[in-house]
Amino acid sequence: MSRPFPSRRPHPAFCVGLAAFLSPLALAADPPPVPYPEGYRQWAHVKTMRILPGHPLHASFGGIHHIYANPKAMAGYKAGRFPEGAVIVFDLLDASEADATVTDGARKVVGVMHKNAKRYAATGGWGFEGFKGNSKTERAVGKDAAGACYGCHEPRKAQDYVFSAWKD
Amino acid sequence: MSRPFPSRRPHPAFCVGLAAFLSPLALAADPPPVPYPEGYRQWAHVKTMRILPGHPLHASFGGIHHIYANPKAMAGYKAGRFPEGAVIVFDLLDASEADATVTDGARKVVGVMHKNAKRYAATGGWGFEGFKGNSKTERAVGKDAAGACYGCHEPRKAQDYVFSAWKD
Numbered sequence: 001m002s003r004p005f006p007s008r009r010p011h012p013a014f015c016v017g018l019a020a021f022l023s024p025l026a027l028a029a030d031p032p033p034v035p036y037p038e039g040y041r042q043w044a045h046v047k048t049m050r051i052l053p054g055h056p057l058h059a060s061f062g063g064i065h066h067i068y069a070n071p072k073a074m075a076g077y078k079a080g081r082f083p084e085g086a087v088i089v090f091d092l093l094d095a096s097e098a099d100a101t102v103t104d105g106a107r108k109v110v111g112v113m114h115k116n117a118k119r120y121a122a123t124g125g126w127g128f129e130g131f132k133g134n135s136k137t138e139r140a141v142g143k144d145a146a147g148a149c150y151g152c153h154e155p156r157k158a159q160d161y162v163f164s165a166w167k168d
Numbered sequence: 169m170s171r172p173f174p175s176r177r178p179h180p181a182f183c184v185g186l187a188a189f190l191s192p193l194a195l196a197a198d199p200p201p202v203p204y205p206e207g208y209r210q211w212a213h214v215k216t217m218r219i220l221p222g223h224p225l226h227a228s229f230g231g232i233h234h235i236y237a238n239p240k241a242m243a244g245y246k247a248g249r250f251p252e253g254a255v256i257v258f259d260l261l262d263a264s265e266a267d268a269t270v271t272d273g274a275r276k277v278v279g280v281m282h283k284n285a286k287r288y289a290a291t292g293g294w295g296f297e298g299f300k301g302n303s304k305t306e307r308a309v310g311k312d313a314a315g316a317c318y319g320c321h322e323p324r325k326a327q328d329y330v331f332s333a334w335k336d
Contacts, residue, residue, distance in 0.1 A: 041336050042242070045213030045234065048272065055268035066213065074210070100223035104216065104335075167272075168209050 030143070031122070034114045034129035036136040040089040043068040046077065046164050050095055050102070064104055065092045067164045072115075077166035080159070086115040088162065107134050113153075113162070123150040124161040198311070199290065202282045202297035204304040208257040211236040214245065214332050218263055218270070232272055233260045235332045244283075245334035248327070254283040256330065275302050281321075281330070291318040292329040 046067040051058055068089040069077060076082030089112055094105030110131040117125035128149035130140035141148050153161040214235040219226055236257040237245060244250030257280055262273030278299040285293035296317035298308030309316050321329040 042212040044210040045236070048216050048232070048234065050218075050270040052268040052270065058268070064216070066216065068213070100220040100226070102218040102220065 031120050031127060031145075033139070033142075034112050034127040036131055037068075037070070037087050037089050037110070037112050037114075040068045040070070040087070040091070040110070043070050043089070044074050046088075046166055061092060062095075063092055063108055064095045064102075065090055067091075069166075074166070076115075076160065076162075077164075082115050082160050082162065084115055084117065086113075088113045088164070109133070109140055111149075113149075120145075122146065124153065124157065126150075126153070126161055128153075199288055199295060199313075201307070201310075202280050202295035204299055205236075205238070205255050205257050205278070205280050205282075208236045208238070208255070208259070208278070211238050211257070212242050214256075214334055229260060230263075231260055231276055232263045232270075233258055235259075237334075240283075242334070244328065244330075245332075250283045250328050250330065252283055252285065254281075256281040256332070277301070277308055279317075288313075290314065292321065292325065294318075294321070294329055296321075 046069050048064065048066050050064045051061050053062065055062070068091060070085075070087045072083050073086035073088050076086045082088075089110060091110055092108045094108060096103050096105035112127075112129045112131070114120070114127040114129070115125060116127060120127040123145050128141055128145040132138040132140050150161075153163070156163055159165075214237050216232065216234050218232045219229050221230065223230070236259060238253075238255045240251050241254035241256050244254045250256075257278060259278055260276045262276060264271050264273035280295070280297045280299070282288070282295040282297070283293060284295060288295040291313050296309055296313040300306040300308050318329075321331070324331055327333075
């Protein structure tokens with residue numbers, strides 16, 4: 001029996017060409033979502049900073065932030081280059097000032113940098129995401145990583161796009 | 169040959185009595201020194217607080233402190249009672265304020281609570297020590313743990329003498 005509608009089957013060479021054409025675009029437009037960094041509160045604490053009113057980043061990052069690193073990211077801080085699977089968390093909380101103390105208030109966002117050179121090639125090999133408040137699913141960045149995150153991180157190429165540094 | 173100066177040998181009952189009298193005093197005066205908490209910077213980060221001028225503890229604890237817990241202490245925070253070997257670190261640094269940010273400055277003291285119920289029975293089962301600046305050997309507390317530390321921690325008996333609490 002002959003095959004029906006042979007004319008509707010594309011030529012194999014066309015398929016290869018189409019795949020080559022679509023593949024980079026698809027990767028750039030839709031990198032897989034950055035996973036929530038489960039257990040980061042018990043990772044190593046890299047540093048803490050408070051950003052006060054008047055700072056140029058206050059609107060975005062005002063409050064207290066703690067930086068946490070998973071073991072692969074710890075190796076990266078020491079080596080200067082971060083290996084695949086390195087994850088750095090930017091844990092941003094309100095600053096709560098009372099009785100001559102300042103402590104952590106409510107969580108604003110859990111920012112994440114997740115190293116995967118191939119998956120996130122368009123943004124320096126890092127996936128960027130922000131999880132709102134205490135949610136593990138509500139995403140603040142999504143497909144806007146290039147504009148919302150990478151734009152500021154790009155000048156730190158010599159530090160593998162990372163701002164923080166480890167200090168014993 | 170008869171013993172010379174038999175009258176100078178104390179009666180055995182006196183020796184037992186003296187030992188019983190001295191022993192608790194000796195223990196109270198000289199508990200073994202609290203070891204330096206090697207590697208604490210990579211332990212879990214429990215919390216951060218800044219103590220400002222005007223706070224009643226500012227003279228002693230002004231600046232930024234981070235609390236770190238070893239894995240046994242982490243189990244203690246979750247259980248409400250801390251097991252033998254639990255170590256909690258109070259890492260006190262100057263607050264460095266510049267360009268609308270506040271960050272860690274120079275290290276002032278590394279305070280330590282080290283759980284050993286028998287060794288530190290006189291101070292709630294916790295040994296207390298402070299290591300000055302970045303030194304692992306210069307001790308700020310030494311034999312003064314009861315007055316310098318335990319006096320303030322004693323009212324926290326219901327929390328196993330610990331002030332901080334874990335929060336995810």
